[in-house]
Amino acid sequence: MIIVMKPRTPQEEIMKIRNKIQELGCEIHESQGVNYHIFGLVGNTNTVDPDRILAIESVEKVIHVQEPYKIANRLFHPEDSVIKISDKKIGGQNFAVIAGPCSVESKEQIISIAEDVKSAGAGFLRGGAFKPRSSPYSFQGLREDGLELLKIAREKTGLPIVSELMSTEHLERFIEDVDVIQIGARNMQNFELLKEVGKTRKPIILKRGLSATIEELLLAAEYVLAQGNENVILCERGIRTFETYTRNTLDLGAIPVIKKLSHLPVIVDPSHAGGLWWLVDPMAKAAMVVGADGVMIEVHNDPANARCDGQQSLKPEKFSTLMNSLKELARIQGKVIN
């Protein structure tokens, strides 16, 4: 940690800060420049709360050298994490394809889509039972009934199921029923929820918040990891920018960045990012070539009658075409789709 003092800070104030840091048990290296006096803190800087240092009026800025996340940090865990889900793996050389409808609507719908995505080569079935919707007047999902239908589809196809958890209240049920718990973008900093899923050992897909920095995403993952659950998969799903043509802006550059900073697998959701079905194919292929560990794709057999997000859903035949492209690219990238 580096502490820059305000120009013209009196010596006695400098001395006070020096004593304060020493009390915290850190070694100090100091530089006096033309305008600025600088403290470099070495040793266990975890004992130093940067907020408290910043609150001192004579301090100009506090600069972090070490990333604030630890368990998620590749520095201390150089090899890729690989998460096992029934007989599948996410991370390393494995490329996961998670597909299914925005929301579970009926038994026929979910079974039909599950069979379609399985035969096209998807490895996981996604389907929303509890739906976070901006408006209270929009369809909120079939809730518990949706989970039941997902289980039937899993039984029919053998595909592990992924569904979004919105409240600790339903956690017990999700542990029982689903294979992978998704934490949505809007709940990325719902810290009470993160702590609770951290106490389980369920695989967690943690979506990046709409305006979350990469560091904040990794800190949110750290909430789960710090409770002992190492099965965290990150998901880039588009960030909010000034551009209005697409719903959000898919930040594909975040994939190589996250893979440099962390050992956790990271997948891409191209359906929610753009909000337009015809963007899904190119952006999913791009996710593969930038090194993502998988994609999560909305597929619907009848988008025009989907109860949510039909405009961003692929029809099964288009999904099948995309799968063929992904298989071709996987060979080049040295990835295995499973």
Place this chain on the structure above:
Amino acid sequence: MIIVMKPRTPQEEIMKIRNKIQELGCEIHESQGVNYHIFGLVGNTNTVDPDRILAIESVEKVIHVQEPYKIANRLFHPEDSVIKISDKKIGGQNFAVIAGPCSVESKEQIISIAEDVKSAGAGFLRGGAFKPRSSPYSFQGLREDGLELLKIAREKTGLPIVSELMSTEHLERFIEDVDVIQIGARNMQNFELLKEVGKTRKPIILKRGLSATIEELLLAAEYVLAQGNENVILCERGIRTFETYTRNTLDLGAIPVIKKLSHLPVIVDPSHAGGLWWLVDPMAKAAMVVGADGVMIEVHNDPANARCDGQQSLKPEKFSTLMNSLKELARIQGKVIN
């Protein structure tokens, strides 16, 4: 609602859409321009889910004319809402000053600050018991013990207390203990939490999410209102932009906009917005002159030793100076500080 068809859509497709809309019970007005065929839907367009329309491939865009929020909409409730909290009011001509530390740290601390802000003229005491922190390694608040200390401070000063609720799990306790429940920016779209506080009749301060549009904030309020709780106070606390000097960018223009769109009171949090104590004074005064219904301000008796956010906290004497300025401006603005 207006539906614009893609250029060169065949007539039979146009007819299919027309039939579909008519089945939903809407009256249709149509225009055929040089390139675009346009449907104008009149009547109860609530039956029409715009997502489903957008999912039709031949549809270019769907344009909303009516705002999607209803109970929060000033169109149907032209006079200002005024929320009563013990003997205080928020909204209308009343300007609320809510002050206190970021987090409750000890009995001495909270009582001392409560007395200071009261004597300077604040009407409410704020204090965090459960703290949402980006890092799991930061101080997370005294939790239940913090609520106990707030109650003691209320007893000493008579100030109603405001504290943040992070999970439905603690709702019962908050109903019992606090006067105003705050929903933080990170939970603005924690819809399960919104529904639950909507079932109470407690006054709710709903903070705008870091990258929430004004429309999304009003829709989040609608989640609470739709459950029957009309005591919603909105709060602008800075939005995330590319600027890095300040923590966030306070969107003061949102105040007159929200007051035009909605009858709900709206207050400003200048402490979290900038994250710098010396910005609080000018921005709080600006909040008054743009027509806000109050401010929420962090005050700490010893910022350099605060357990969180010391760098954005005013010392009691600076808060007192600010209160004098606010009182002077209130006279000009025709507002009453209570």
Place this chain on the structure above:
Amino acid sequence: MIIVMKPRTPQEEIMKIRNKIQELGCEIHESQGVNYHIFGLVGNTNTVDPDRILAIESVEKVIHVQEPYKIANRLFHPEDSVIKISDKKIGGQNFAVIAGPCSVESKEQIISIAEDVKSAGAGFLRGGAFKPRSSPYSFQGLREDGLELLKIAREKTGLPIVSELMSTEHLERFIEDVDVIQIGARNMQNFELLKEVGKTRKPIILKRGLSATIEELLLAAEYVLAQGNENVILCERGIRTFETYTRNTLDLGAIPVIKKLSHLPVIVDPSHAGGLWWLVDPMAKAAMVVGADGVMIEVHNDPANARCDGQQSLKPEKFSTLMNSLKELARIQGKVIN
């Protein structure tokens, strides 16, 4: 164009608007909803200035149906534009690789890099002579001397040269000396410059501004096109967002969007977008698979001694590896690198 009147607008005011529009020669379709009166304008709406309509107090909003750009619009020019530059083509099935240093520094440097990128398979040489730099104290380029060196490198390698024009003052010189004129992101809305290059017939690479919407980029292109110069190549180079780890956020979704809206070729600059050399390889490959018409890549033989942007420059051997990947992907995408 659709005009939505404010709720409760008196009939006489509605009539005044109606008359005003009719005077402008447009046909009108009207709808009276429960709260809103709506005018749909049909015919030559070019005569209607939306700003003037919006300035009428009783008008709630004005909605554009037709895109505001015409010559750039794919609606009126369905086939891809292909720009010819000496014996090369950009657009259609052609994938252009433009490579070279951020700035021309010396004869040895530019010749050495030109030979390297040519032998790796690049089709064009880029090199900055006039450099836009945030700080007046940074290296501003060799200016006219840089152009001379570029010409020598062209003579040696046969590669057409691309360089950035910053002022109309140097236009004559650029017409004479370079093959493709680049307009930088910071000058995307330097309208006087756009008009002047529009009067030439030189191929223009127009970079998207740091916070320009896709529509604004197309309107900027329209400034050039409207003067008669049809040789416009668009370039996505990253937009400004809240994320600070990368310099900018490369908006790859903009590529399929632009190709849907416009017939103009669009290339990607992955070097400036991320500002980090190790992001260039994955992002350039992603540019290929999302359908871009080319990439512009910074290559330097000695990045650690480059006079600008060394941290985002590839060394020739890494560029060569990237070229091999691009060739492999080009086969899959059905593109020809030239």
Place this chain on the structure above:
Amino acid sequence: MIIVMKPRTPQEEIMKIRNKIQELGCEIHESQGVNYHIFGLVGNTNTVDPDRILAIESVEKVIHVQEPYKIANRLFHPEDSVIKISDKKIGGQNFAVIAGPCSVESKEQIISIAEDVKSAGAGFLRGGAFKPRSSPYSFQGLREDGLELLKIAREKTGLPIVSELMSTEHLERFIEDVDVIQIGARNMQNFELLKEVGKTRKPIILKRGLSATIEELLLAAEYVLAQGNENVILCERGIRTFETYTRNTLDLGAIPVIKKLSHLPVIVDPSHAGGLWWLVDPMAKAAMVVGADGVMIEVHNDPANARCDGQQSLKPEKFSTLMNSLKELARIQGKVIN
């Protein structure tokens, strides 16, 4: 300047960097932490180009301690700069009110508005002759004729005139004709233009770019200052964010920040920021209380027939009401409107 090396950088690489910095004539302070080796550079770090350091592969990050702008920096010029324009002053205790139409349209229009704003108390007349418009099909201003009309209005009222310069080509004419040259937001980083106006001694209003950081704005000012022109007035006019209700988001917090970092006067343009006339009054008043040195306000006698930006223009009577509020607030703030 602080240089952080990548973890596990070999000692010989560390030594190479050390030598390189020493050659540049800087004194070095080093710290070896658990994971990071850190160099602190002291002395004349101007000789060190941070880009070159960052281009070294073993360097993790480079951190600036000193701001990159010098002449604009309050550190070296603690007292406020006051710019003199005929008998008026901008900066210090003076609050400038610059008012007038978006564009000059006719002799009658500009004289009538000039007289109105003068009698309400404005000190300067603004009026666009050359207009930067997103679309080439929008009204581009009366150009040279507009300047002529402004001069007539100045003669009638005595108000100094402010008008926007878009190209170096018209600089001679502007030096002759106008009192204050405005550089628009879209040209904030048109460095060739900045250098040219820097060579004059004309007062310059430099508007913040739509997505420019405060540091970039100050560096743009530095381009002008470094050429010897000290008469620079900064202008906050709204930044681009995700919010779509307002055209831009006025960043009022930037005012106290800029005043802390720089001695240059800074004014606010509330008309362009929100793009809505009813936001101008509250935001102009807020500009006063946050400490701005003036406001620039669009006033039109017939907004509904204005040739541009009518929706954001105040009618003269509303402007007059605003002036009364500003005068009242000026008394409280200890400012003089001139």
